[in-house]
Amino acid sequence: MSSHLRTVARLLLGTAMVGAGVLHLTTQRAEFQAQVPGWFPLDDDLTVLGSGVVEISLGAAFVALPGRKRLVGGLLAVFFVAIFPGNVGQYVEGTDAFGLTSDRARLVRLFFQPVLVLWALFGGGWLGRGRDREV
Template sequence: MKIDTLQHTSHRTNLAQNIARVILGGFLVMAGTSHLSWSRAEFLAQVPSWLPIDADLVVILSGVVEIILGLSLLFFTSRRRQVGWVVAAFFVLIFPGNISQYMNGIDAFGLDTDRARAIRLVFQPVLVLLALWSTGAWQAWRKQQSGD
């Protein structure tokens, strides 16, 4: 019986990774909560017009998903590597909203210039990498690939 090394690896995360994971989890819970309350209009502005789903529903569902992902980062530590991959995928999936905001010159979240919106685009891949690094997901995958 083969044990899934990605799931059961003995790799442990260090203090810096754990702190980053907790900060990222808190950030996601806060962002998700803001989707459902005080920043709803700004999140609506980020939903691409080409998306064939009601923008308000997208904002609500993505907020709920962010809260779940944030809480998972904080409390579902036995599956932190899997959660890391899911969070990274979520950051990839919402990237078109950031691109849409840039391409259409939409002001939201204090991003009122093309330069500010472009800088934000650069940080989306950083969030993907942070999700993978802080949960040990990337290290576990690399270890599995090397056969260790």
């Protein structure tokens, strides 16, 4: 059962990451640009395009390379940690994007980032009974 749940978690997260990455490059590009903190040293559009490509790459790898799920799950967890300052920046700067139009909504969103980290680690075989050993 744990192996089946881990596979479902991996496939769902991988698919969601590909979808989010495509949105970075297409219809939601301006929304993602609004989330880039003012202090970030790179151009907003370049940041959104780069993160979109990373999301598509990691998501596709999580789905298509089950033999490398541990490595990709770990990389996804690191990615979620790396982009967390942008979410904090959205809260601190009071930036409206993706329907997050209040400080409360932006604050609540911050608590979902650790869930994504744990989801990536679980889907990658880092957590739970029967943890996978391959990298």
